[in-house]
Amino acid sequence: MNEASQNSAVAPAPTPACSPAPRRGGVFSWLRDLIISAAVSVFIIIFVYQPVKVEGTSMMPGLDDQERIFINKFVYRWEPIERGDVVVFRYPGDPTKSYIKRVVGLAGDHIRIEEGRVYVNGEQLDEPYVLGYFRDDRTYPEITVPPQSYFVLGDHRNMSSDSREFGSIPQSSVYGKAVFVYWPFDKAGKLH
Numbered sequence: 001m002n003e004a005s006q007n008s009a010v011a012p013a014p015t016p017a018c019s020p021a022p023r024r025g026g027v028f029s030w031l032r033d034l035i036i037s038a039a040v041s042v043f044i045i046i047f048v049y050q051p052v053k054v055e056g057t058s059m060m061p062g063l064d065d066q067e068r069i070f071i072n073k074f075v076y077r078w079e080p081i082e083r084g085d086v087v088v089f090r091y092p093g094d095p096t097k098s099y100i101k102r103v104v105g106l107a108g109d110h111i112r113i114e115e116g117r118v119y120v121n122g123e124q125l126d127e128p129y130v131l132g133y134f135r136d137d138r139t140y141p142e143i144t145v146p147p148q149s150y151f152v153l154g155d156h157r158n159m160s161s162d163s164r165e166f167g168s169i170p171q172s173s174v175y176g177k178a179v180f181v182y183w184p185f186d187k188a189g190k191l192h
Contacts, residue, residue, distance in 0.1 A: 105151030
């Protein structure tokens with residue numbers, strides 16, 4: 001009986017499931033997945049969605065200073081820019097700077113502003129995104145938006161540098177549509 005116990009004790013131990021070679025393969029697999037994930041992220045950021053930090057108060061109350069948003073850089077390849085879209089564009093006075101504003105006039109539209117009320121083609125524009133205390137009483141003479149251009153305004157009308165100052169913006173300067181707030185978390189959600 002003792003002999004049998006000793007024989008059992010000397011029986012070879014089972015081979016472990018992991019050997020050093022597959023372990024290196026696991027590291028390689030992890031590294032490969034990391035590189036692929038980084039490449040996909042870079043592709044999405046460069047060609048589709050880009051995180052942007054809002055600087056300034058010209059789009060209040062919809063967007064506050066220092067909020068973080070995603071812009072869709074690809075959407076305007078498939079659909080036209082529409083009145084009401086919040087767009088990011090290169091500032092005409094300095095293309096190294098980007099501005100974010102709301103489109104109120106499309107190419108060919110007749111725009112005029114009387115005591116803060118915006119008229120597009122003779123009809124007052126309904127602007128529920130501009131709250132009463134963000135309105136101003138400025139008047140702007142009627143203009144026709146040039147071809148392939150847009151007339152843009154900030155939602156905080158009395159604190160915005162926009163088309164009333166620098167004129168219509170060319171379509172070629174628009175590089176994204178603001179679509180989603182991701183920071184701060186309590187304001188996270190789709191932009192309107």
